[in-house]
Amino acid sequence: MKICVLVKEVPDAAVEKRMDNGSKRLDRSGEKNLNPFDTHAIEAAMQIREGGELDVEEIVAVTMGPESAFRALHKAVSLGADRSVHLSDEALAGSDVCATGYALAKVLEAESPDIVLLGQQSDDGECYTIGAVVADHLKMPSLTQVIKIDVEDGKLRCERQAEYGYDTVAVELPAVIAVGDAINEPRYPSLKAIMGAKKKPLDTKSTGDVGIDSGQVGEGGSKTQVLAVNAPPEKASGEMIEDEDTNETVEKIISWLDERKLLA
């Protein structure tokens, strides 16, 4: 059995993110890291393998992104993946959700995984949707925002919060599951795993290698167009207090609340 984990390289949390007004794309220069939400998906894959109910032979990290994205794959491998696949091609630049989902589905198709795992969102794009796009292309059942996975009779018994409370859903394999960050606490990679990550197999694929129709991807193949990037309406910024002397801080909060008649 094979688990593929979709991962993404994103700007580091400490980097101020901005839009590039010329290309109307996210400015992705600066320090980058593995999308923190993806670490939960890798951990979920590890726990399925370690649980032993399913015979998981291989965990493969898969990404689509520019050349630099290999570093996110090294990180994914240090967290437990056995090898990785990097879909990288100039033709993919500027792909929207529709085009990205199609391209990822093609690279996954070539791997024919039994389970595809991914994080609930990327730290930069915040789209929440790639899992369901990929699943429809692969014709697999799918669930997002899953916070608990149990293996039962060869199926995945998944729990998640939906509109009306917690839902429990039994999903047959193969399947695409996006996990929420409450599902687990990802382990820290060992120094040995970090050092060894660069030696694990990493396949770099172009669009042609996995049969992607280049007319369906990139800016030209995308079905949405960013027409403008605007600043949000100005909101008066609130008062700020740095707590140095807590008695004084509390006094300030009390008088702030009192002025607004909230202590009546």
Place this chain on the structure above:
Amino acid sequence: MSILVYALHYEGEFNQNSLGAVSEGAKLAKELGGECAAVVVGGDDLTDDLCASLGRYGATKVFRGKAPEGLAQPVVDVMAKVIQDNGFRYALFGGGLLGFEIGAGLTARLNAGVTMEVTAVRAQDGGLVAERPILQDSAIVDVGYVGETGIIIGRLNAFDISEGGDGAAEVVDVDVQLEEHSTKAVMVQRGEQRGADVNIEDADILVAGGRGLGKAEGFEACEELAGALGGAVAATRAVVDAGWYPYAAQIGQTGKTVAPKLYLAAGISGAIQHKVGMQNAENIVAINKDPNAPIFEFSDLGVVGDLNKILPKLTDAVKSKKG
């Protein structure tokens, strides 16, 4: 130039975000010179009367498909058929988890553009333009669509409900053969409420706790402060999923939406999913040890400091102030 809106229902009632989306769809369709129809998917509780009632919000037709409830992929099958047979130009969803999943599935099925977390939609040059805040709401992009179909997924509470329709909508049954993969996820249990039943929607004052409380016991300090202020305690999704506090107290995307007089956020970072459930509070006070927490961007009073030190002293001060 017509718009198809998905209307989610549960136990014989339509979802508020769906009713908002139908109202919005009807308004936009009028501007485009087209019609707004709704699509509903479920079992026998989708009576003629219930479906027709969407006419009050401006739907002229309601397409009804019979399929399992609470899962996205059967709805994708129904909506794809309705769109292909009737030539809808746009599919619109109100805020909520299922809308995200269905819209995403349709994107793949129809090779259509999609925009999510949309806060406003406008008619422009004969088509629709979706406004989507990005990067923690620090910028808003205007998104237009190319191709035959465009998919718009709203943010929670983005669209107001308006009863501007002409009465009952025509109900049309849709006969659809589900795709094989759409039958391979089966609901075992739906809508389970975990933990005590608490009422936070009627409270004027809410003290809300997040991951920054450090552990489940951290909520004791919130409860004491809420007690002193005469309010109730609310929670973020992260701590509810971690089992620190009951689901009924959860604010945000998959929880409740509140607008109290005072919202005091303790150890809450202020992710968008939380913000959408409480941003209409009259006064927002945030206490967090991280000065870069996004919640300080939309709080009226922000306090950077240690909750363990501040909360107990604040509780005592409120008590002595109130006598």
